[in-house]
Amino acid sequence: MRVYFRYILFVVLSLSPTLVRCQGHVLDKPVTELCLNCICEAISGCNATAICTSPEKGTCGIFRITNAYWVDAGKLTINGENPDSEKAFINCANDPHCAANLVQNYMKKFNQDCNDDGEMDCHDYARIHKLGAYGCHADLPYKYQSTFEECIEKYEEEGNE
Numbered sequence: 001m002r003v004y005f006r007y008i009l010f011v012v013l014s015l016s017p018t019l020v021r022c023q024g025h026v027l028d029k030p031v032t033e034l035c036l037n038c039i040c041e042a043i044s045g046c047n048a049t050a051i052c053t054s055p056e057k058g059t060c061g062i063f064r065i066t067n068a069y070w071v072d073a074g075k076l077t078i079n080g081e082n083p084d085s086e087k088a089f090i091n092c093a094n095d096p097h098c099a100a101n102l103v104q105n106y107m108k109k110f111n112q113d114c115n116d117d118g119e120m121d122c123h124d125y126a127r128i129h130k131l132g133a134y135g136c137h138a139d140l141p142y143k144y145q146s147t148f149e150e151c152i153e154k155y156e157e158e159g160n161e
Contacts, residue, residue: 005054009041016115019048021156027107028103028108029102030104030107030108030111030120030125030127031107031122032101032122034152035122035124035125035126035156036100036103037151037155038122038126038148038151039063039103039122039125039126039129039148040062040154041048041148042062042126042144042145042147042148042151043062043063043129043130043144044061044062044063044064045147047062047064048062048096051090051153052090052093052094058089058090058093060089060090060093060094061093061094061096061099062096062099063091063093063099063100063102063103063129065099065102065103067089069102069106070089070092070093072100072104072109072110072133073102073103073105073109074102074105075088075089075104075147076092076093076098076101076102077091077092077098078091078095078097078098099110103125103129103148105134106128106129107125107129109133110128110133112128112133112136113156114127114131114136114137114139115120115129115137117125122152124136124142126140126148127140130144
């Protein structure tokens with residue numbers, strides 16, 4: 001099931017914007033598809049069945065995006081929806097393409113070397129995504145970090161980077 005969903009995620013993230021129009025400014029995209037896949041795997045297991053795990057806290061979609069994250073990433077919407085509408089955040093966060101664009105915007109905006117290795121890479125993006133822009137130097141939760149690292153290692157063993 002996970003392999004199938006990763007394939008679906010890859011296809012959805014590769015779709016032309018004409019299939020699902022994501023409204024708002026999407027800056028250049030610093031995060032690779034491989035990195036997006038591993039962040040998704042670590043944060044939610046890429047589980048698309050749990051649309052919002054905590055509606056009162058607003059953690060939604062395969063990337064478990066919060067309302068504050070959505071705002072910081074530019075309030076992207078789908079299909080011409082007004083960003084001020086009641087469901088705009090939930091609709092974007094639950095749409096894999098729109099949510100991936102949110103992650104891209106957030107990483108571009110808060111780009112930093114969180115692990116002090118002198119490089120901006122997927123490891124930093126995973127930290128920013130989980131710990132926030134101003135907390136990315138803290139320790140990652142064990143389960144998130146180990147799942148993320150296993151995912152990255154698997155892709156590297158397959159010759160992807």
